[in-house]
Amino acid sequence: MEQHYLICGRFFDGVNNDIQTDVKVIVCGGKIVETGKNLLPPAGSVVTDLSMCMVTPGFIDAHAHYEFVGPETFNSFSVTDSEEMKALNMAYNATQSLQKGFTTVRITGTAFRGFGCVDVKRAVERGFFPASRMIVAPHALGTPGGHWDFSIFHGNANPFISDFMEQPYAIGTGPDMFKYLVRKQIKYGADFIKIMAAGGFASPGDDPGEMQLDRDEIKAIIDTAHLAKKTVIAHAYTAESIDLLIELGIDEIEHGTLMNGRTAQKMLEADVKYVPTLFSLMPPDDDIDPSKLPPKSEAFVRKLAKYDEQLKESREVVIDLVKNGGIKIGLGSDIVGIYPNHDGWREFKAWVDLGIPPMRALFAATSVNAEIVGCPDLGALVPGKTADIAAWKRDLLTDPRAASECAFVMKEGKIYKNIIN
Numbered sequence: 001m002e003q004h005y006l007i008c009g010r011f012f013d014g015v016n017n018d019i020q021t022d023v024k025v026i027v028c029g030g031k032i033v034e035t036g037k038n039l040l041p042p043a044g045s046v047v048t049d050l051s052m053c054m055v056t057p058g059f060i061d062a063h064a065h066y067e068f069v070g071p072e073t074f075n076s077f078s079v080t081d082s083e084e085m086k087a088l089n090m091a092y093n094a095t096q097s098l099q100k101g102f103t104t105v106r107i108t109g110t111a112f113r114g115f116g117c118v119d120v121k122r123a124v125e126r127g128f129f130p131a132s133r134m135i136v137a138p139h140a141l142g143t144p145g146g147h148w149d150f151s152i153f154h155g156n157a158n159p160f161i162s163d164f165m166e167q168p169y170a171i172g173t174g175p176d177m178f179k180y181l182v183r184k185q186i187k188y189g190a191d192f193i194k195i196m197a198a199g200g201f202a203s204p205g206d207d208p209g210e211m212q213l214d215r216d217e218i219k220a221i222i223d224t225a226h227l228a229k230k231t232v233i234a235h236a237y238t239a240e241s242i243d244l245l246i247e248l249g250i251d252e253i254e255h256g257t258l259m260n261g262r263t264a265q266k267m268l269e270a271d272v273k274y275v276p277t278l279f280s281l282m283p284p285d286d287d288i289d290p291s292k293l294p295p296k297s298e299a300f301v302r303k304l305a306k307y308d309e310q311l312k313e314s315r316e317v318v319i320d321l322v323k324n325g326g327i328k329i330g331l332g333s334d335i336v337g338i339y340p341n342h343d344g345w346r347e348f349k350a351w352v353d354l355g356i357p358p359m360r361a362l363f364a365a366t367s368v369n370a371e372i373v374g375c376p377d378l379g380a381l382v383p384g385k386t387a388d389i390a391a392w393k394r395d396l397l398t399d400p401r402a403a404s405e406c407a408f409v410m411k412e413g414k415i416y417k418n419i420i421n
Helices: 083-099 116-125 150-154 159-165 175-187 215-227 239-247 261-270 298-306 308-324 345-353 358-372
Strands: 003-011 020-028 031-036 046-057 059-064 102-108 133-137 193-196 232-238 252-258 273-275 389-392 406-411 414-418
Touching: 020 046, 046 358, 046 406, 046 414, 059 083, 059 345, 059 358, 083 102, 083 116, 083 406, 083 414, 116 133, 150 159, 175 193, 175 215, 193 215, 215 232, 215 239, 232 239, 239 252, 239 261, 252 308, 261 308, 298 308, 308 358, 345 358
Parallel strands: 003 046, 059 102, 102 133, 193 232, 232 252, 252 273
Antiparallel strands: 003 020, 020 031, 046 389, 389 406, 406 414
């Protein structure tokens, strides 16, 4: 059984709130065996010198969409790409994200009509190709004409075509139908359930402030999923929608960028987890030429204008919650336009750019996210944990773009990238 001996310059273990120096790590059988300053390399072990790097647990992206490639396909890929192409897109993005230091990604709903994303996940688990481990919700449950109904991007002009474009395992109406859809999701491999409780910014026919699932539908979804020991996460923006979701027993909120302080306090009291996807509403990064960006849709521009003041007010609430709140807050990129879908590091940079302490972002990307995605054996470099390890040439605490350059990746004790040695 191959053993590894890593020499770490700076070392963040995902547990302690400090950066250690000159730490050695022994890995065997895909697990962390021992860490310490005075360890000697076991006989016959593979020695890797990372003394010029910052070593961390492998990063985890808690909110990703990998079934399409490139911003130019966002409004059309659900129709133009076959199921097979979506699977290839997903495999491609997952191979790229592994090389960028993200050893795990959580896929929060896809545009597959069927369950191709589960097949890709299983192919990775079987070792068919090197890629990030995937935790998947095959579809996001929603309503006809709602945020997850991809036919609305094409005008709904022909009801026969529109009905065909609706995902048969995702779109429904009524508590009994949603109980059925939850059970189908679980039957075919869902690790958790995602719901589109409210409208969104990118979809043309709705509004972020409107509820799309009613009280009885949400309750049916949550209760059915919980019976099967599955968590339920919800796309929602406003205080009103989040308040209702908390009342009905939701496990986690995605986005929440129109919430207020009172709702943030309710989340804390109810121990609701939170993935704010801060990057999704940030201005373009400085490595993008604005003149080459695809134009924003009329609906998106209109909604941003409508909620401009509320977004500014709520952003302060969200940033304060991320900085100081006692709830579990994870790092999730939600990249669906402008940038490659696998650029999860941009969410880390967004946190730092918004004034959130880098150590807070490090915990969110590692041990906190491990708990959020339901993988307690990940996210920490301590004995007994799975040996998912990343190393970075630049300082993650002082350089906002340091996370864009991963130099070393180990997943389950196997090295997949090493540009140091």
